[in-house]
Amino acid sequence: MVTLFMTVGTGRPDPRTGRASIAHGLAYSVACHRPGEVVFFGSDQSAATVRGIAEEYQxxxxxxxxxxxxxxxxxxxxxxxxxxxxxxxxxGVAGRKAIDYTSGTKSMTAAAVIVAALHQVPLSLVEARRGVDGIGISGTEHLREQRLSPAYTRVLREQVGADALE
Structure with missing residues (x-):
């Protein structure tokens, strides 16, 4: 089983559900990953969003x-x-891991990408078509896996010299 690490912001209220607008997309990510455990990273104000994710997931x-x-x-x-x-x-977690950086502040999401790169952990985010209100439209989500291999290749090229890899 995988442990899914997720950045969680506060979003804004979705007028359709009253939950944070990001809750559905984050629940979608959990459903796609089917983790054995989830670790949410957020502020003390993210608790309401986590409750919304649980409701959306159910x-x-x-x-x-x-x-x-x-x-x-x-x-x-x-x-x-x-x-x-x-x-x-x-x-601190053994076994398979994944990181989702769909939500959160710029610093949170940048940190998630950096940590994924440092530990070579698969990285993803949820994309969705947006309505006129800017909120993702339920049912249009899809999980987008991000490739970090170009960054790894660049680091290797710099470490061994570009000539050695050509």
Whole structure:
């Protein structure tokens, strides 16, 4: 089983559900990954979004959200602090891992990408067609896996010299 790490912002209320507008997309990601455990990274204000994710997930799948932990980031706009907390959490889990950076502050999502690259953890986000209100339209979501291999190749080329790889 995979442990899914997810950045979670607060979103804005979706007038259709009253939940954070991002809850459906994040629940969709959990449904796609089918993790054994989920670790949510967010602020102390993200708890309502996590409740919304659990509700959306249950409506979507008919199942209860897998076991989860919420890790509160001390400053969601401090890139170094986000990296430190996320890195420790990812290191502390054995086995298969995945990181979803669909939601959160710019610093949170940048930190998630950096930690995924450091640990070579698969990285993804949920895309959806957006309505006129800017909110993703339920039913149009799809999981987009991100390839970090171009970055790994670049690092290797710089380490051994570009000539050695050609």
């Amino acid at each position: 409506e979507m799948t008919g199942e209860v959200l897998p076991p989860f932990n919420s890790v509160v980031l001390p400053d969601v706009d401090d890139l170094a602090a986000c990296i430190e907390v996320m890195d420790a959490a990812v290191k």
